[in-house]
Amino acid sequence: xxxLFFFFLFVLSVQGGHAKIFIDVNGGQLEPVPIAVQVFxxxxxxxxxxxxxxxxxxxxxxxxxxxxRIIPKDSHIANDRVGNFPTYADWKVCGAxxxxxxxxxxxxxxNMRLDFYLWDVGAKKQITSQALVSLKTNERRLxxxxxxxxxxxxxxxxxxxxxxxxxxxxxxxxxxxxKRLAIMDYDGENHKYLTDGRVLVLTPTFQPGMQKIAxxxxxxxxxxxxxxxxxxxxxxxxxxxxxxxxAPSFHPNGKNIILxxxxxxxxxxxxxxxxxxxxxxxxxxxxxxxxPSYSPxxxxxxxxxxxxxxPQIYKMNADGSGVERISFGDGRYFTPVYSPKGDYxxxxxxxxxTFYVGVMLPNGEGxxxxxxxFSVEGPTxxxxxxxxxxxxxIPDANGFDKxxxxxxxxxxxxxxxxxxxxxxxxxxxxxxxx
Amino acid sequence: xxxxxxxxxxxxxxLLVACGGDDMNSTLGEPIDGIDVGTAExxxxxxxxxxxxxxxxxxxxxxxxDLLNVQAEWLNMYTDVNxxxxxxxxxxxxxxxxxxxxxxxxxAVKTYLLERGVNANRIKVVSFGEEKPxxxxxxxxxxxxxxxxxxxxxx
Numbered sequence: 001x002x003x004l005f006f007f008f009l010f011v012l013s014v015q016g017g018h019a020k021i022f023i024d025v026n027g028g029q030l031e032p033v034p035i036a037v038q039v040f041x042x043x044x045x046x047x048x049x050x051x052x053x054x055x056x057x058x059x060x061x062x063x064x065x066x067x068x069r070i071i072p073k074d075s076h077i078a079n080d081r082v083g084n085f086p087t088y089a090d091w092k093v094c095g096a097x098x099x100x101x102x103x104x105x106x107x108x109x110x111n112m113r114l115d116f117y118l119w120d121v122g123a124k125k126q127i128t129s130q131a132l133v134s135l136k137t138n139e140r141r142l143x144x145x146x147x148x149x150x151x152x153x154x155x156x157x158x159x160x161x162x163x164x165x166x167x168x169x170x171x172x173x174x175x176x177x178x179k180r181l182a183i184m185d186y187d188g189e190n191h192k193y194l195t196d197g198r199v200l201v202l203t204p205t206f207q208p209g210m211q212k213i214a215x216x217x218x219x220x221x222x223x224x225x226x227x228x229x230x231x232x233x234x235x236x237x238x239x240x241x242x243x244x245x246x247a248p249s250f251h252p253n254g255k256n257i258i259l260x261x262x263x264x265x266x267x268x269x270x271x272x273x274x275x276x277x278x279x280x281x282x283x284x285x286x287x288x289x290x291x292p293s294y295s296p297x298x299x300x301x302x303x304x305x306x307x308x309x310x311p312q313i314y315k316m317n318a319d320g321s322g323v324e325r326i327s328f329g330d331g332r333y334f335t336p337v338y339s340p341k342g343d344y345x346x347x348x349x350x351x352x353x354t355f356y357v358g359v360m361l362p363n364g365e366g367x368x369x370x371x372x373x374f375s376v377e378g379p380t381x382x383x384x385x386x387x388x389x390x391x392x393x394i395p396d397a398n399g400f401d402k403x404x405x406x407x408x409x410x411x412x413x414x415x416x417x418x419x420x421x422x423x424x425x426x427x428x429x430x431x432x433x434x
Numbered sequence: 435x436x437x438x439x440x441x442x443x444x445x446x447x448x449l450l451v452a453c454g455g456d457d458m459n460s461t462l463g464e465p466i467d468g469i470d471v472g473t474a475e476x477x478x479x480x481x482x483x484x485x486x487x488x489x490x491x492x493x494x495x496x497x498x499x500d501l502l503n504v505q506a507e508w509l510n511m512y513t514d515v516n517x518x519x520x521x522x523x524x525x526x527x528x529x530x531x532x533x534x535x536x537x538x539x540x541x542a543v544k545t546y547l548l549e550r551g552v553n554a555n556r557i558k559v560v561s562f563g564e565e566k567p568x569x570x571x572x573x574x575x576x577x578x579x580x581x582x583x584x585x586x587x588x589x
């Protein structure tokens with residue numbers, strides 16, 4: 001146990017030129033990296049519960065990745081205090097490759113501050129130490145932000161824990177489902193319903209700036225795309241369209257929305273400027289053209305079309321030119337979604353009566369199936385583009401199907417069910433919170 | 435008998451009688467006990483609302499045309515009645531694609547009724563995609579029931 005050394009040095013700072021990648025999120029890392037996490041210390045007794053809670057949130061986030069394994073507390077031998085060098089040998093004995101410590105402080109009357117320290121047990125070195133501040137009431141966000149920082153240091157990729165999910169909550173029999181717009185943290189906490197279930201709602205998606213959600217509603221039995229303002233709770237139309245509008249998603253600039261408009265049984269893709277209401281028609285044929293998704297640079301659009309006879313995935317330039325089919329696998333392909341990094345397109349595929357969720361390169365090559373089942377559908381990307389969420393339907397003989405959200409990483413190896421109060425479908429993952 | 439019942443025009447009454455007469459009261463325009471003519475109940479009892487489609491298709495099969503002929507006839511008889519045509523799909527597609535497919539089906543029905551002389555401003559269409567299945571099951575029998583259009587008489 002060496003004495004205080006870096007205790008005041010790293011306050012509100014980020015330390016460590018961490019070039020080394022400890023965890024490879026892209027490869028097939030089969031064995032999770034073991035980390036020992038000591039319950040965070042509290043600088044004041046009144047912060048003790050919060051410190052414990054934040055520790056648990058971080059552990060849950062890291063464990064959810066499937067890439068990291070939390071070593072049970074009862075196998076800890078050492079009980080080191082923040083401010084001292086760890087007793088590396090003891091941590092090594094309990095199997096830890098990494099050690100996480102932290103201490104929670106009262107920053108001022110409103111805010112708290114977490115100083116955390118991440119150690120490489122084998123190399124006997126500090127990997128990073130950082131100080132993060134949040135409102136005292138916001139221990140969940142402080143936990144997620146800390147976990148994001150740890151994830152980034154270990155993987156070289158941005159984290160995705162400080163995010164939210166908007167989705168459709170479902171109750172009732174298959175033939176008379178009640179569907180409600182709902183929002184929650186990525187881990188299912190802070191759950192809130194946004195609509196009351198009187199009107200059928202579908203396919204929500206976040207505006208990049210997170211002020212609004214676009215979704216489809218059957219208000220007055222006229223299916224149209226609406227915006228839900230998260231600040232005011234109010235709903236607004238996106239302009240007066242002559243036909244049904246559906247399958248909305250945002251341009252990365254947040255100002256334009258791309259969707260399908262159906263006039264007399266013919267669906268075409270339109271880009272709509274939400275400020276000027278100006279609309280551009282991007283497809284022109286008798287096919288169903290739908291599920292459009294912009295590339296992160298806004299230059300390219302992937303979409304679903306049955307113009308060739310069966311539903312497949314196509315790509316075009318943002319002005320509608322240069323259309324090419326990119327899905328050539330065996331089956332029918334739907335719901336293409338560009339990853340936030342632009343390096344993959346996620347999709348739903350149906351072959352026979354089996355559904356698949358997978359990813360392919362934007363040129364259509366390198367197809368990889370990540371989930372399959374009676375029905376798996378509607379992938380949405382975590383903002384770092386290394387994990388997806390989708391919904392999975394389990395048939396029920398009595399007509400009350402189970403529908404749940406699932407999360408899987410792009411290797412397909414690390415999958416888990418996301419807890420929701422009711423049945424859940426149509427998830428959309430937010431960007432990192434502003 | 436079913437097809438004849440659906441044809442249900444006054445001129446065919448004698449034919450129905452000739453066939454046994456058990457469907458006498460089904461003739462359009464003649465009141466069935468307790469049901470007023472030209473109402474939603476009348477439409478349900480005498481015409482029928484649902485047209486079925488093949489997987490991923492929206493062309494109208496012979497049975498569909500037969501039923502729609504009677505729907506058109508009924509609508510041409512009660513010209514102050516408006517209808518909404520709902521288009522539905524089975525679950526073997528995605529939500530978005532099935533919105534488009536449901537619209538194709540509803541519009542195929544609308545187009546047919548227009549060709550039979552029904553005024554366009556009396557017909558609304560709405561696609562429910564795969565959201566409102568008729569059958570809750572997950573087999574061909576259920577899917578066949580769910581690939582449908584429903585002509586709903588405005589109350």
